[in-house]
Every structure is written in structure tokens, then in C-alpha cells.
Amino acid sequence: MSEENQNLKTTETPAGKAMLLAHYERIIEISKQLNSTFDQRSLLQQIVAAATELIDTEAASIMLIDTMTGELRFEIATNIDPNEMESIIIPMEGSIAGWIATHGEPRVIQDVANEPEHSQVVDETIEFRTRNLLGVPMRTHKKIIGVVMCVNKHNDMPFTSIDVNILTTLAAQAAIAIENARLFRQSDFIAEMVHELRTPLLSLKASTAILLRPDLPEPKKHDIITTMQSETDRLMRLTTDFLDLAQMESGRTRIQLSQFELRKLLEESADVVLPQANEKGVSIAVECEDYAVNGDRGKIKQVILNLLTNAIKYNRPNGKVTLRVVITSNYQDPMLQVEIEDTGYGLSKENQKQMFQKFFRAQSTADTTTGTGLGLVITKAIIEAHGGQIWLESEEGTGTTFYFTLPMMQ
8 A cells, every 4th residue: 555545644533434424324325326328428527427426526637547548547536638638548547647657556546746746737638726636546356457546635625545445335236337338338239240241241142152163155254253342342441430339439549630621621522532533523621710629530431431422322323412501609618510411312310310329321321332330320429529519400302401510629
């Protein structure tokens, strides 16, 4: 145990024991709530809310270990804006949270001003002053998955051994709930993935069996080989989209923020799909002033290209696609609203409700499209990771417009 932890005040009075019992009863209630959902975002929100309540602090945060890089990253914090969290990486060496994750022990700092391992980077980034802190590891049966941190005990009070015990118990319950949510998503996703992969694999198997027949005419061979190429391409797209979506849902994909000009990105994306548009006689117009965006340029380009490709694919011959950007004040802070409008056949009300569901393809195009049914799901995840929203409006016989918002650089 660290030296700071050995100096904690212990409450052995009857009142202290009664308070401890009340806290444990509250943890049992919270544990039931945590086990009632497999939605990780909801779980994280419940955990930090419970931590601030039980330990009586100004703020709480959860840092999970990135399974790809081994780094600690903020997943949620009551005092940090989600957009700021993405840029903060906590090193395993030389940081308090890293020490907790590495040693698997709680850590209490009663005065961070005298603690050399406390990084001022986080406080400076979010304009927050940390006075004291308590952090505990989030441990499952076999490994540590992250750290729960509470900062600034109310009324300038010090942390006690009761606080350590309470937060350690809560963190253990939280770790199990998070791991269960991960396992649920993985099993659910694997089942969906296997189901979707079976169709092209069965088609390839049947095509191969026919192709091996010695009496098969040459023209028929050519048709079957073309089908096999098409199904192979579909398998490649499926595996790529599966990987993208799995990384997004597990939190392993990180948004790399940088400032860029949105108009330039829209024009660049339009140039990429221009050959596809020319084949169908579809024209593309960009209506956008010079707006700066702070986001992941590569991910936003992926979103634009997916929406543009769909707008062309489901458009009428000689139709039109318009990319438009406006400033919207429907939010607390001004946002940029990107609109991608087509003159296609439109979508029914029923299809509109399901467009962002996994593997859904509109009935009017399901028989002809070679899409994976995951593009819009990935697109939605990227936009929401930027703090934006995405939606659509469509009218049958007229066309469809997709909208998404991005934070505007002030």
C-alpha cells in the first residue's frame, strides 16, 4: 500500500459504521441498476454519478485501458467536455492513474500541490483546479481494465479509509458490468456478422460447384466467374465494415482532432466520386463558404464519401446531388449543418425509421444494391463521436436529404 493510503483517517465510531452500512446498501442498489443494462455509455454515466454521490466529491471520471495501445484514456468525466477528452492521453508511467492501473492499488493524494506525479495538463486543458484526489483500479477476475477517479472532496475534507473501501467496491461492480456489456456486444455482433457472411459464402460455394461441372458451356462459366468476383468484393466490404464498426463500438477507434477547412474537404470528396456520378449522368454541386472545423478529417471524409456514394447510387439518371453547409443556432453553441441532397426516388416512412439500423437496406433497392448495410451505422457513430447528430428527410418520388452537424470553430 502507498504511503498516502497508510495515513488515512479511519472512522470507527458507531455513527461512522452506520454511514458505512448505508453506503454499502446504496452500492447494492446501484449494482442492480448497472446489471440492468448492456449500454456502455449509460453504464459509465451511472458509475460516475454514483461515485460523486457516495464519495461526496466535485467530480469523478473513468479512464479505461486502450486494448490496442495500452494507454489510459478518459471515457467519461463529470467535469470534462467530451470533445476535450479525446485529446487527453494519460501515460502509464509518471502519472497517478497509470500507477494505480499498473500496481492495482488505490491511491489517495490529500494535497496534489505537493505531488510531483500529478499532471497539470488536464487541469490546464479543462480550466479546473484539483485539490485532492482518490483513485482506485477497476478490476475484473483476471485483469485491470481501468481507473475510477474522484477529485475534490466537498468542504475541503480529506479522503478517509471509508471512501477508499466504498469506491473500491463500486469500481469492482462497475468493472464487471462493463465487461458484461462488452461481451454482450461482442456475442451479438458476432451472431450478426456470421449471418451476413453466410450469404456470399453460400453463393461462392454453389458457384464453385457449378463451375467444376465438365459439361458447363463457356458463356455460363463467364457469368459464374463474374458472380464470384462480385460476391468476393462483397465479402471484402463486409469484413472492412465489420472491423470499422467493431472498433467504433468497443471504443478502440479514437478521434484524432485537427483544424481543417470544410469546403475544401467537400470539394475533395466530390472529386473522388465524380467518375461514379459521370457514369450515371449525375451532377454534383457544392454550396459552402469557408468554415473551419475541429475534427478528425479522415473520419469526416469517410462520412461524406458514404453519403455521397449513396446519393449517387440511389439517384435518378441525370439527377443532381447538392452539398450544402449552413450555420444552425438550434443548439447551445453554433453548429455547422451539412446537407447532402439528392433528386432520387425517396424513401417510404417505414424505411426512414430503419435507415440507421445494422444491415438494413431499403426494400426498394435491397435486391439490386451490393452494400453491406453498415455504412450508415458507422457514419452515425463517427458523427456522434464528434458531438454531432445525423438524421434524414425524404419524400417518395422527390428525393432524400441527409443532415449532420459538427461543432463550429469560434
